[in-house]
Amino acid sequence: MKKLIVTFAFLGFILFSHAQKVIEWPEFKGTTAPFIKILKIELHDTATVMDLRVHFAPNNWIRVPEETWIQDSKGGEKLYVKHAKGIKINEKHFTPENGLNEYTLYFPPVDDDVKTIDYMVSDWKIFGIELVPGEQFSFFPEELLGSWLRTDGSNEWMYGFFDELVIYDSEIWKQVLISQKEDIYQLMLQKKGKKKKLVVKQKGDKLLIGPDEANLELFSKEQTSKSDFVIPNDEEFQLPVFNQDTAYYKGYINGYDPRMGETGMVYADNVLASAQESYLITINDDGTFSASIPMIYPQLLYVRFMRTNESIYFEPGKTTFRFFDLSRHHDDPEPGNLFMGATEKVNRDLLAMKDIRYFDYNYMREKILDMSPEQYKEYNLEIKRKEQDALKEYIQNNPVCKKAQQIKDMQITYRNAQNILSYNMNRTSAYRRKNNVPRDQREIPLENEELDSGFFDFIAAEEINNPLAVTTGGDYDIFINRLKFSDPVRREGIIAVGDQDITAADFEKMGITLDSQNKELLNRLATCETKDDLAGFMIKDSAEYMEFRTKYDEIYREIRLEKLNNIREQKRREGFREYFGFDSGFAWDIIKAQDVSQRMKSSFKPLAEYQIENLRSDFENPFIVDYLLDQSAELENEIARKEEAFSNKSGFVVNETPDAKDGDLFDTIMKKYEGNLVFVDFWATWCGPCRSGMERIKPLKEELKNRNIRFVYITNPSSPKKTWEILMPDIDGEHYYLTQDEWNKMAARFKVSGIPHYVLVGKDGSVLKDKVYFASSNAELKKMFEEYLD
Known part of the structure; x- marks a missing residue:
């Protein structure tokens, strides 16, 4: 009750006191959440009051957690939110139909000498919010600052003038000399031996820019619409589509703060290997970033960067330049995120058409159990028709380059095909969700629907065999995967090689080359046509044959x-x-x-x-x-x-399987590790998920290397011995190679129906968990380890 009285007293004082200072639409350095607008900050003796407007998708919820705070940008005490008006702290708040959430947050007062503060809540961060207007240093006059687009109807971004740098020709220029003669500015750009000259002249709210006064072109911060605009040099994709080279991703983040994160990732689908290869994006302290991506064909790559996940188009041998403006304010007219360079138009057009995607997975999962195969197929085909109509309408009303048209059209085709081919898989998933069937329960009382040949007439052979489809990236790769594992193709029956x-x-x-005796042995075996023939052979020649098989x-x-x-x-x-x-x-x-x-x-x-x-x-x-x-x-x-590394690398131990005639082999092995938590991995060299799991857990193993936890790897003769030895140097831990009988007994104990299979053993040798689920993230696994390590 005392806490409640104090809270009311605090609020009462704020409501009836006058603000010492009010900052309308405060400036800030950068933000990770551009959908948040700070309308006003009031500075009181007893509190800091912040009015916020959050743009969000209607009917989706937001939340202000208790761990929301403000802080002097130079560091110091965190001032946690005390109260809110228009939203309840730590509760879900659903966005109204207009997409706007407006609320007020109350924090403790900041010190009088604080000039800038940071607003911090989860991934929503705003850095350098100005409480005292600062003097903005810039090489350039204010009328030059910003991103400048062509006015010929292309709206291509060509120039960026910012406080300490110029962006031009997909390059960042920091060595800049500027001079002015009357109303004309001359800029000399230098970088690693390269030089560029720019002439800039103001014309109203636009700029004339060019290499010299005789070749000036008009540029604007806002987009220009021209009905007669024709895209120059507009070409479709040409065969051959394969081209092995390196693509480059680089750019600049205006308003960057290292606390936003120092890296990102690019994920490239390799359809020839059915694999996704990852590449690091490094961000420098000044906001510049770069990545090199080996590629074998042009395609959309999945990029996870600056808390955004998106698909971006890259081409081997070419640079994709990206500009992120995290310092945009409420009245900034120019676009916030822009592309430049060889892939600019394709990326801009695809970004503009990204919402032409109408398949709703959650809706489908709610309805699919009541759909027949044909109803499900028609449901998807209707979505495809709507998306194709929307694409056609967009192209009629906007200048879209041919490559972007091709990619978007193929995306619609292959995503739709993926969904139709996934009928039984989606049906099973919906059943599990509806009936709360745990993921480790393999068998469920739901049989797959039989699909006749007419079900699969939704895509033509020419579309399946279209080499240009690889430009869609993961969309074609996933389609091929669904094709390989589609119901009719997987109906193999029992395949045996005797x-x-x-x-x-x-x-x-x-x-x-076998000797004549072994050749004759195999010839005799080949004449066995019946089980009786084979039994007779084994009775007569078993010793010789077993010697041959062993060798x-x-x-x-x-x-x-x-x-x-x-x-x-x-x-x-x-x-x-x-x-x-x-x-x-x-x-x-x-x-x-x-x-x-x-x-x-x-x-x-x-x-x-x-x-x-x-x-x-x-x-x-x-x-x-x-x-x-x-x-x-x-x-x-x-x-x-x-x-070569096998004899030199430390960290892995090859163990002889102990004699366990008087007890259980697993328990005998575990005695060696008493006093330690033990994570046991049943695996095989040929098991892709086993090896990817090992790779994924490496950083966690390194993090825990000084703790009382051991990692034990157990395999069987299905792993070729030589391959096993080659792989071990990259798998730090304790290794065991079992005989088939030893494996069978251990697999029976732990009901190992598939690998990888993980078991967690306590410090006293008791089994804590005999089927550990290994999530895609190490966080859940670490949390489980910590529980028993502590």
């Missing part, structure tokens, strides 16, 4: 896997032909390339000679052949490096 299917010729392909066990497994893959490939090809109308062409090359690439990664083996010989006859596209050969050569070099 012992009698392995021949001496198979060994010859692997570079191994060539790893080679035998490779041959068996190769034959299984060939059978699967043939069945998949038949499915594509029957249901989708193609069994060759670009998509087929992509799917085969993914298989080859993933087999190299999972087995950690480069291509064998016989596989290299088959490549050029197996693929229609020569670039894909060269790419796979390069991948094989890189893998060979990596293996050589790892083999």
Whole structure:
């Protein structure tokens, strides 16, 4: 009750006292939340009062948590919010239909000598809010400052003049000499031996800019609309689409503060490897940033940067320049985020059309359990028609470049196809959500719907095989994935390669010549046509055959896997032909390339000679052949490096499996680690998710290296011994290689139905969790570890 009285007294004083100072629309240095506007700040002896307006999507909620504070920009005490009007602290507040939230926050008073403050709440931060108007230093007269766009109707951003730099020609120029003669400014720009001259002349609220007085062009801060504008040099994508080179992402963040974050990430889809490759964006203290991105074709890349997630178009060998203005104020007329350079027009057009995307995943999940396959298909096709109509209308009313048109049109096609192909998967997901089925429960009482060939007539073979589709980035990659695992293609039935299917010729392909005795042994085995024949062979020749199998066990497994893959490939090809109308062409090359690439990664083996010989006859596209050969050569070099490092690298321990005749093997292994928390990873060298999980957890292991926690890795003979040894130097921890019987017993104890499978063991050797869910982030895992470490 006392706290409540104090709060009311505090508020009462504020409401009836006069503000010492009122700052309307205060200036600030930068913000991570441009949708927040500070309308007014009142400085009282007893409080700091801040009026805010937040633009947000209607019916979506915002919240002011208790951990909202203001602080002197130079540091010092955090002044936490005490009260709010128009919103309740720590409660969800739903945005009205007009998209505007207006409320007032009350903080403790700031000291009289504080000139700027920061407003801090979660990811919504505003830096350098001016309580005392500061003198803004600038190389340039105020009339030159800002971003300047062409007025010919293209609205292309060509120049940026800011306090201490110039942006021009996709470069940041900090060495600037400026002189004035009457109403004309001359700018000399220098950078690493390069020089540029600019002449600038004011014309009303616009500028005339050019390399000299005879070649001045009119520029404006605001966009110019011209109905007769024609995009110059407007070209569609041309074949061949593959082009191996490096793309560059660089730019400038106006109003940057290092507390906003010092890095970002670019994620590039590689459709040939069915992989997403990540590249770091580094931000310098002055707000400049850069990244280098190796690419093999132009495409949309997913960029996570400055708390925004978006798709940006890049081309190999070209620079995409980006400008972020985080210092924009309520009355700034110019655009806040701009592109410059070779990809400027494509990115600007795609950004303008990003809202032409009408598929609502949540709505679909609510309705799909009541939809038949045909109803679901028609529901998606209707969305596709609406998006295509909206695209057509937008293009009719706006000058959109041909590349942007192609990408957007293909995005609509392949996203729609993804959704239709995901019918049974989405249906299962909706059922799990509706019935709260936990993710570790594999079996559910819902059978997949049978889909006939007519269900799959929504996309033509020419669209599936369109090489230009890779420019959509992840959209085509995901479509290919859905195609590979679509219901009709996965109906393989039981595929088996029997012992009698392995021949001496198979060994010859692997570079191994068998002696006449072993050839004769395999010939006798090949004549077995019935189970009785095979049983008779095993009775008569089992000792000789087991000796042969033991000698060539790893080679035998490779041959068996190769034959299984060939059978699967043939069945998949038949499915594509029957249901989708193609069994060759670009998509087929992509799917085969993914298989080859993933087999190299999972087995950690480069291509064998016989596989290299088959490549050029197996693929229609020569670039894909060269790419796979390069991948094989890189893998060979990596293996050589790892083999050299195997004897030198510390951090991993290879353990002999202990004798556990008198007890459980797992418990016997765990005795070695008593007093430590133990994270056990059941894995295999060929398991992609296993190895990606290991990679993901590396930073957390490094963070916890001085704590009482051990990481134990257990595998079985399905991991080739040589591959296992090659991989270990990059997997710090304790390693065990079990026999098949040892693995079977351990797998039965922990109900290991698939890998990776994780078990957490306590300091006393007891099992704390026998099925740990490994989230995509390390945060959840660390929280669980901390609970038991403490």
